[in-house]
Amino acid sequence: MSEIVGTMENFEKEVLRSPMPVLVDFWATWCGPCRMIAPAVAQMSEKYEGKLSVVKIDVDKNSDLASQYGVASIPTLMIFRNGEIVDQKVGAVSVAVLDAFVSQHL
Numbered sequence: 001m002s003e004i005v006g007t008m009e010n011f012e013k014e015v016l017r018s019p020m021p022v023l024v025d026f027w028a029t030w031c032g033p034c035r036m037i038a039p040a041v042a043q044m045s046e047k048y049e050g051k052l053s054v055v056k057i058d059v060d061k062n063s064d065l066a067s068q069y070g071v072a073s074i075p076t077l078m079i080f081r082n083g084e085i086v087d088q089k090v091g092a093v094s095v096a097v098l099d100a101f102v103s104q105h106l
Helices: 011-016 032-047 063-068 095-103
Strands: 004-006 022-027 053-058 076-081 084-090
Parallel strands (some): 022 053
Antiparallel strands (some): 022 076
């Protein structure tokens, strides 16, 4: 399973109406910590294929979405279930921390 590139246009379909939990990664190309956790985020997409959807939102291209969800620092990782935010983490985290964060919501 690959990560989905989230946009204002597909956010409702890919995140809010998703039948499974969604890990949303708010990031930017210039963000060092975002680049550091990108492999861990990709790993979650592979590990939980069929149980979790992963959507990456570039805050520079989707600043309205970032504002709407109160993203003040990146990376911000949010778990959505049934269209609602159920948890979030801000900042770079290890694979183990990210895995524990994700798995508790599956």
